[in-house]
Amino acid sequence: MERTDTADGPSKVMSMKEAVAAFVHDGATVSIEGFTHLVPTAAGHEIIRQGRKDLTVVRMTADIVVDQMIAAGCVSRLVSSFVGNSSAGSLGELRRRIERADPAPLAFEEYSHYGMVCRYLAGSQRLPFYPLRSYGGSDLPGVNSDLRKVTSPYPGPDGEQEQIYVVPPVNPDVTIIHAQRADRRGNTQIWGLTGIQAEAVYAADKAIVVVEEIVEDEVVRSDPNRTLVPSHAVDAVVVCPRGAHPSFAQGYYDRDNAFYRAWSHISRDPERLREWLAEWVYGTADHAEYVDKLGEDFWAGLAVGEALSEPVNYGRRL
Amino acid sequence: MTTTAPEAAATSSELLSVVASRELAARRTVFAGIGLPTLATELARLTVAPQIEVVYESGVCGAHPSHLPETIADAVLISGAEAVLSMPALFGCVLQGGHIDVGFLGAAQIDRWGNLNTSVIGDWENPTVRLPGSGGAIEVMANSREVFVVMRRHDPRSFTETLDFCTTPGPDRAIAEGIRPLGAGVTRVITELGILARSGVGEELRLVAVQPGVTVEQVREATGWDLRVAGSVGTVPPPTGAELRLLREDVDPGRVYLR
Numbered sequence: 001m002e003r004t005d006t007a008d009g010p011s012k013v014m015s016m017k018e019a020v021a022a023f024v025h026d027g028a029t030v031s032i033e034g035f036t037h038l039v040p041t042a043a044g045h046e047i048i049r050q051g052r053k054d055l056t057v058v059r060m061t062a063d064i065v066v067d068q069m070i071a072a073g074c075v076s077r078l079v080s081s082f083v084g085n086s087s088a089g090s091l092g093e094l095r096r097r098i099e100r101a102d103p104a105p106l107a108f109e110e111y112s113h114y115g116m117v118c119r120y121l122a123g124s125q126r127l128p129f130y131p132l133r134s135y136g137g138s139d140l141p142g143v144n145s146d147l148r149k150v151t152s153p154y155p156g157p158d159g160e161q162e163q164i165y166v167v168p169p170v171n172p173d174v175t176i177i178h179a180q181r182a183d184r185r186g187n188t189q190i191w192g193l194t195g196i197q198a199e200a201v202y203a204a205d206k207a208i209v210v211v212e213e214i215v216e217d218e219v220v221r222s223d224p225n226r227t228l229v230p231s232h233a234v235d236a237v238v239v240c241p242r243g244a245h246p247s248f249a250q251g252y253y254d255r256d257n258a259f260y261r262a263w264s265h266i267s268r269d270p271e272r273l274r275e276w277l278a279e280w281v282y283g284t285a286d287h288a289e290y291v292d293k294l295g296e297d298f299w300a301g302l303a304v305g306e307a308l309s310e311p312v313n314y315g316r317r318l
Numbered sequence: 319m320t321t322t323a324p325e326a327a328a329t330s331s332e333l334l335s336v337v338a339s340r341e342l343a344a345r346r347t348v349f350a351g352i353g354l355p356t357l358a359t360e361l362a363r364l365t366v367a368p369q370i371e372v373v374y375e376s377g378v379c380g381a382h383p384s385h386l387p388e389t390i391a392d393a394v395l396i397s398g399a400e401a402v403l404s405m406p407a408l409f410g411c412v413l414q415g416g417h418i419d420v421g422f423l424g425a426a427q428i429d430r431w432g433n434l435n436t437s438v439i440g441d442w443e444n445p446t447v448r449l450p451g452s453g454g455a456i457e458v459m460a461n462s463r464e465v466f467v468v469m470r471r472h473d474p475r476s477f478t479e480t481l482d483f484c485t486t487p488g489p490d491r492a493i494a495e496g497i498r499p500l501g502a503g504v505t506r507v508i509t510e511l512g513i514l515a516r517s518g519v520g521e522e523l524r525l526v527a528v529q530p531g532v533t534v535e536q537v538r539e540a541t542g543w544d545l546r547v548a549g550s551v552g553t554v555p556p557p558t559g560a561e562l563r564l565l566r567e568d569v570d571p572g573r574v575y576l577r
């Protein structure tokens with residue numbers, strides 16, 4: 001039923017398996033966004049299951065799902081502004097790769113958060129670069145030649161010539177985001193932390209939106225301001241409840257802080273990490289199995305109560 | 319729920335939080351991460367800075383959390399918040415637009431000018447330890463009116479003559495490269511040994527106060543450069559019973575950060 005095309009256009013609903021097979025190719029540049037909130041973990045796991053290789057991953061906060069994708073041998077290059085396990089510790093695989101090329105090197109392009117934001121802004125607007133008041137005096141331009149300084153064509157506040165750093169656009173082959181809900185055509189609604197998801201989608205050639213639930217068109221249209229990404233920017237809509245675990249989906253389930261802490265220990269030991277992937281990713285056919293394997297008691301521990309917003313009146317012509 | 323006697327001696331976390339909270343007097347907008355900055359800003363709200371507004375790197379402004387947040391993106395920060403901004407709005411308009419009075423930063427290494435390293439220990443290409451990197455620290459430093467640094471360790475490995483790598487430059491390094499940032503850079507460094515301060519461009523950090531029982535010489539020995547000392551070095555007043563009571567009973571009763 002969810003595949004049924006609507007009167008306003010074709011349904012883009014597909015399975016995670018189909019979406020990853022169709023839009024994530026070996027050697028591709030893949031942006032995975034969601035700033036702590038709505039991290040598309042289930043999509044990362046399906047990329048691992050399908051054995052993608054040589055990906056360039058672009059992600060502001062490279063965290064657990066990136067560590068898992070690196071460990072599974074999917075990633076050869078990482079573009080990021082924060083490579084840590086949130087505030088809970090380290091990413092073991094990423095550190096082994098960067099510190100000791102163990103078991104293989106990982107190319108790393110280091111930015112700051114706003115540097116990454118500006119790359120998405122330039123990418124989404126098809127601009128040649130984007131200026132920002134960062135990086136002056138930093139050692140980062142010395143190790144990242146894409147951080148370049150230009151002279152502003154306009155006088156600065158003091159009337160003198162002004163120098164400013166710029167970053168290049170990023171245009172991923174595909175961007176993957178997770179959201180609370182969308183309609184069948186991909187009008188995607190997000191609330192809570194919205195991060196850089198909209199710009200990351202518009203910067204990309206293709207976009208996969210993974211959602212907690214598909215809703216009827218009327219639900220989206222009752223609150224159009226909540227649509228962060230409109231249908232025209234979306235190529236696939238994947239229904240995947242609890243697909244952001246161990247991160248959270250505002251109003252749906254809470255963050256699994258215990259798993260964040262556990263990951264520092266799991267990832268520190270390569271053998272333990274390999275076993276984790278074997279059991280929880282390769283050992284599950286899809287995310288529904290992963291969710292079932294965790295069990296309802298586990299999910300009850302991440303349940304959240306209601307905090308409803310007051311409805312707004314969009315009005316109607318009388 | 320156990321109630322701690324206010325007379326109990328302050329732990330390291332409590333001491334750092336109390337000292338940092340006092341420095342927030344009269345400040346309005348604070349860009350803060352999770353941990354000690356959370357405690358310091360929440361305590362300041364109850365004491366010296368009732369009007370304080372915390373802006374989180376996740377985009378939350380004016381949070382009214384039901385529970386002490388465990389991350390900068392904790393769901394409890396969003397429910398009931400005054401605003402939640404996108405990343406371009408947060409970094410572009412709020413930070414670069416000059417709306418932050420005080421930014422809190424941490425670091426693995428700091429030097430005498432308040433430049434910070436959060437990228438690597440060792441060489442960037444072949445690091446001994448790969449650290450998380452900038453996050454938004456470069457932007458916080460460049461654009462906040464001033465920056466407070468709370469350091470849990472005060473030793474020559476953390477307070478270094480030369481950084482292994484300068485991730486986050488203070489304004490002096492930026493100006494040397496022909497770029498003028500908005501802010502003054504690091505103006506306070508708070509540690510278990512004392513308080514270092516500088517007022518802005520062209521000034522290095524100086525020891526302005528020691529914690530009770532700590533000597534000037536101890537602080538100089540724990541610092542990897544030839545630390546300058548202010549004309550008169552004060553002693554930091556120890557946390558009061560009232561400050562500790564607020565911290566323990568109102569700010570962090572579950573002792574999430576007061577470990």
